Amino acid sequence: MITIDSLTKSYGGNTVVHDITFTAREGRVTGFLGPNGAGKSTSMRMMVGLTTPTEGTATISGRRFADLPNPGREVGVMLDASAQHAGRTGREILTIAQQIMGVPASRVTELLDLVSLTGAEADRRVGNYSLGMRQRLGIAAALIGDPSVLILDEPANGLDPAGIRWMRDLLRDYADHGGTVLLSSHLLAEIEIIADDIVMIGQGRIVCQGSKSSLLQAAGTVVRAADVVVLQGALAAAGVASTVSEDGSLRTEADTAVVGQAAYDGGVVLTELRNADSGGLEEMFLELTADTQRERTAA
């Protein structure tokens, strides 16, 4: 379990992480979601003692990272897969991890198999690795000590779709066996596929957090009918406010049962009725981080 309590980091007068508090629980994949520069990486560096917090604490199973006697056996960390000496081979990087953690030498081959790096690839210098291969190597290094907690910064970056699926299965499996996973991403789609819990961060502040299902529910309902105007009228009659999306569907905060009943009462034939899943969360993501993003819409 990772417990983050009022973690704050300031550089001079500039606060990049502002009083964040959350918990990544055992058996769950917690997604740390935010646009670039939101403070995700700084927060993760504070969790593992690479950056000293200005205020607040981060503990792993109740202890500060720096107080863990052999951290690699308890926490697997991958902050930047490219942060390796380009002149070492992949196998050598895993061997260094294996030796310092004091795990059997056979773990190196096991982990290479696990992340599907071939023997020939493992003997190449990481300077020649693609980003996807570095991510796989980074995952292998994080897992080699058989830890119960994983902290991964943008692990899906540079992976192809098959790789992202592989990563999802691997982390799902890891969490299902009781592990704690905290992973960050600036891509909502990735987080939505992998995470059970979501912590959304923008400009160093947590803008919302909760289980994915509760956040999805909060995202509302998408409904579509042959005649949108009639549908909107029927919803309004039932006291349900809605907005017309660009694609001609209606969006509302009411849940599907309420919307379905209202349409039935109004005699409207629906062509679609569903939870606003990805689209809804994305809208929330964009909305919640609207005043914190770099790109402002031209309108």
Add this chain to the structure above:
Amino acid sequence: MTATSAIKADQTHIGRRTEFAQIPLSRVVRVELRKMFDTRSGFWLIASIGITGLIATIATIAFAPDADLTYYNFAKAVGFPITVILPMVALLSITSEWSQRSGLTTFTYVPSRGRVVGAKTLSAVIVAVASMLFAFAIGAVGNVVGSAIAGTPTVWDLSVGHAVTIVLGNLISLSIGTMLGMLLLSSAGGLVMYFVLVLLVPNLTSLLAASQDWFRHLQPWVDLPFAQTFLFEGMHTGAEWAHVATAFTLWIVLPGSFGLRRVMRSEVK
């Protein structure tokens, strides 16, 4: 997918509470020693000590006047490349964690940066002592072969005490690399400063000493490369030890402690 079954096999016990033993310093030293050799650049840097040592021996036999074919001169010729190269080994082992960003993993395996830097320094000392033994051995071979070729008597003019001060002198050179590495945390900047300190500064101080009388008396106290020559040429007086100790404090201990603070506090990213 095979990946899934593999992770299941070894992670059925995630979440168990095991109290792990502290990583022993000897293990950190062993790994840091390994890291000095496991890249092409690191390997050749250390290999160059042996290669230049051999070249120096051959050059001494070929070019030195017969009267100079003594053990001390051979050991000095073989030892010179060590004096120049070892500090770079010590420096790069520290700065590469920042310049190559591998510190991001190193310091998550061993969060105590003091232990990591300590282990790096110990590893460098091990390499230094091994290289010096190599230099003394090659020097002995050169001395025997050289005097046989020249037909002069083989002269063994290096006492054990003098050999020890030569090793000490090289360890001081090495500590220049350690100090600069901690202070600058940058491979490029560290190497530039290193050459400024060992090539440029001695020239400037000797110029100053030649023209300024007050500095000539002060020099052995404040000029570390100058004080080191006492160690290389054999210590004779207690005053020389005092010079070495004072210059070492000024050049290594004071800036080194600032450097250590930087290592402990700087953000690794």
